[in-house]
Amino acid sequence: MLKQSLFVCTFAQRILFRNYVTKPVRVRFAPSPTGYLHLGGLRTALYNYLFALSNNGKMILRIEDTDQSRKVDGALEALVEDLEWAGIKCDEGPLQGGTYGPYIQSERCSIYQEMVDKLIENGSAYRCFCSDKRMDLLRREALRSQQIPKYDNKCRKLTQEDINDKINNGQSYCIRFKLSSDCSTFEDLVYGSIAYDVTLTEGDPVIMKSDGYPTYHLANVVDDHLMRISHVLRGVEWQISTTKHILLYKAFQWEPPQFGHLPLIMNADGSKLSKRQGDIRVQEFRKKGMFPSALINYISFAGGGFNRVIGDGIISYTLPELVDQFNIDRVNAHSSKLNSDILTECNRLELIEQVKNPKTLDALIKDVQNLVNVQYRGKNIQASKEHVETVLKWSAGRLIHVRDLISPSYAFLWVLPNEDIQIDDSFKKAISLLCAELSYLENDAFERTKLKTFLKVFSNENDIKFNAFMKYLRKILSGLDEGPGISEMMEILQKNTTIERLKFAVK
Structure with missing residues (x-):
């Protein structure tokens, strides 16, 4: 029955019927402080933000906390922090203030x-x-008779005398909105023309609970009107409630905003994203060392909306570039699966760009220095600006996360070998000779393949057992028994650092 009452037009019809409101564009992101910001919420915030910027509009942050039982302490602060980290800046909100506040629903x-x-x-x-108790009985009876559970609108028929008697007797009550079978079409910016008779599946909905707090349906309609919201972009799960909201607008004799519903984001296996999934929280991606732009680019692939050329591959765009590309007409009307490979590639590309840019490189160097100082506190470390810059330029394009640089396999980059390395006299002369020959090499010769050939030739010409010599070089360069090959290690350390460590060992 539900499918029969819901009409969705084609993409071509959607463009034909498009009717943008000429008043100033004002959009809102209205999360509940019931947990942490996850990828679905970030996508909704991003698309609202891009739509606002691409139309010279305003972005409003509103906190919908009318369900006090589900409110989580600290969730608001964490949510604002995640948005700012992602580069999404709101023009009005609980922190910024604005003409149409307060922006927290419990204060309204x-x-x-x-x-x-x-x-x-x-x-x-x-x-x-x-x-x-009565509502539970109605639900059970409906399920028993294989009908849709819904309120039977009993209290619609109460006379004013009945109402006064119940109030005088101290009976608690909620407020319900009278639904009608008005099945007028509304134009969805993503899905096109939608017509749905909400009375087929619902009785009159509660709009004010007995505790004096409004439900979502009333509060969001009132706030969207009073805050002058022109376009509502939200998840497609709210599309079925939009008809109900339009009826509320009519009851108030208000003009509704334009609605656009964003498609579901699915896990790679096709299952629906859930707030209970810890690995889709924005904070988890931050902890893993993901760049904000990488995460933004990642979710921009889930749902369409951009003028990308098919075949371009994965390209990491800046936020201003995404604003220029964004087009609401290109948002998909079908769900999209997340592909973690896209995220890792976006992060790798962003690392390359940050190393290229002198402004971001300085900040990146400081981040790496802080990571190294914390990871190897109390040890003799090498983390000068010049050394960190050399390592970053080597790692750009090879690694996915900056944090990979402090993994055990790369400890030799930062921790200097112990001073008590014992070297046989027979090898000391060879190491001194190696330092001299390495000093004559050009910097571009410090590449693993060339270095591997060089070390083999050096060992043969000086009658040195190659395997034994490599073990000594490993201890000298890293102080570790395991790790990358010697030639790779020398390539990463580069010429000056390699020679410094060899000379230090000989002394």
Whole structure:
């Protein structure tokens, strides 16, 4: 029945019927502080932000915390921090303030009460005294008879005398909105023309709970109107409620905003993303050392919306470049799967770009120095600006995360060998000779393949056992028994650092 009542037009029809509002563009990201920002929420915030910037509009952050039982302490602060880390800047919100505040719904309860009173006065809403026990019985009976569980609108029929008696007797009540079978079409910016009769699956919905807090349906309609929101871009799971929201706008005699519903983001295996998945939290990606732009580019591949040329491959774009590319008409009307390979490639490309740029390179060097100082606290380390820069230029294009540089296999980059390395006299002369010959090599000769050939030739010409000599070189250069090959290690350390460590050992 639900599928039969829902009509979605084609992409071509969607463009034909497009009717952008000429008033100033104002969009909002309205999360609940019930947990941490995850990829789905970040995608919604990003698309709102890109839409606002591409239309010279404003981005508003609104916190929908009317369900106080699910509120998590510290979630608001963490959410704002994640948005700022991702580069998404709001023009108005709880921290920035603005003309249409407060921007936290629990601070707007008097506004909602005033609006509910208006709906009761004009006959669009009514008090409902049905108990939780009765609602549970209705649900069980519907399921038993294989019908859709929904409220039977019993309290619609109460007279004013009945209502006064119940109130005088101290009975608690909620406020419900009167639904109608008005199945007028609304134009979805992504899915096209949508027509749905909400009364087929729902009874009159609660818009004000008995505790005085509004439900999502009332609060978001009231706030979107009072905050002058022109376009609502939100997840497709809310599309089925949009007809209900439009009925509320009509009851208030307000003009609704334009709606656009974003497709679902799926896991690689086709399952739906869940807030309970710890690995889709933005904070987890931050802990892993992902760059903000890499994560932004990653989710921009999930859902379309960009003027990308098929066949270009994975390209990492800056936020201003994504703004220029963004086009709401190109957002997909079907779900998209996440591909973790795209994320790792985006992060690798971003590392290359940050190393190329002198401004970001300086910040990157400081980040690596901090990581090294923390990881190898108390040890004799080498982490000068010049050395870190050399390592970063070598690693750009090879590694995915900056944090990879402090993994055990790369400890030799930072930790200097112990001073008590014992070297046979027979090898001391060879090492001194090696230092001399290495000093004559050009810098471009410090490449693993060339160095491997060079070391073999050097060992043969000086009658040195190659394997034994490599073991000594490993201890001298890294102080480790395991790790990359000697030629690779020398390539990473580069010429000056390699010679310095060899001379230090001989002394």
